[in-house]
Amino acid sequence: MEFILMDIKDWKSCLHLQMLQLFLLFMSFSLAVEALHAFVQDESEHKHYLNVSAATNLFVNLIGVWFFRNYARINLAYRNAEDMNCHSVFLHVLTDSIRSAGLILASWLLSIGVENAEVLCLGLVSVAVFTLVLPLFRATGGILLQMAPPSIPTTAFSKCLRQISAREDVLEVSQARFWELVPGRVIGSLSMQVKKGVDDRPILEFVHRLYHDFGVQDLTVQIDYA
Structure with a gap:
């Protein structure tokens, strides 16, 4: 808080x-x-x-x-x-x-x-x-206006999406959005559709680590099962 x-x-x-x-x-x-x-x-x-x-x-x-x-x-x-x-x-x-x-x-x-x-x-x-x-x-x-953060190139976000989509258990990645809440603090959110019955903890750890390496401090991930 x-x-x-x-x-x-x-x-x-x-x-x-x-x-x-x-x-x-x-x-x-x-x-x-x-x-x-x-x-x-x-x-x-x-x-x-x-x-x-x-x-x-x-x-x-x-x-x-x-x-x-x-x-x-x-x-x-x-x-x-x-x-x-x-x-x-x-x-x-x-x-x-x-x-x-x-x-x-x-x-x-x-x-x-x-x-x-x-x-x-x-x-x-x-x-x-x-x-x-x-x-x-x-x-x-x-x-x-919550525009895309200028500190992170758009190619970095595209690379992250490709790496997430390439995972075997991930079916779709959508609604990815990132912005600066205050100067120097980038946050974002995205939705993922994964296979039903899959343990989502390794996927979440991978996604959070991936974006954190590019400078995203806070990330909200919504997971749907199909």
Whole structure:
């Protein structure tokens, strides 16, 4: 029961992360719309009193980026839920830093007479935020939608099915499904039809050992006799 409660807690954490990634993606779309609006309306003016606030915010965020520097890769292999949490925090701080840097850059470009500087900077920030957040958004979405685990190739699952079906006492293998409950924890289920009167313990041990070697931690097997 303790492990089940832990997994539920981690799954809820993934849901919260998905909401955070949605917020960051919507922020990138909002910046893109704002840039388009500024271009259409020709409103490339900047409030220079915001520079001090932007510079302070950038400095604080860079400290956070340094603190979470071990999670700096965009496509990070998540071994557990903690890795995904820390990577999410890193990306959140990094995107906020990019936004502050874009604000400072726009002010400088306007000061030297560059037209549509605000449009250019908002567009670049929007693309950067979207590019950074999308991989984590896809990873958390894959967990919540119970998609096939990316850590195990599909050829491995096909190989397991062939080895199980090749056993003399196994008549059919069906409804095989595998997904990540939380990062680093792959679970699955399948149904088998075996000959009536056969001792199913050796078959179950073989199946569990086979999938465990490929990284499936929990497996539910339903056996029917024919």
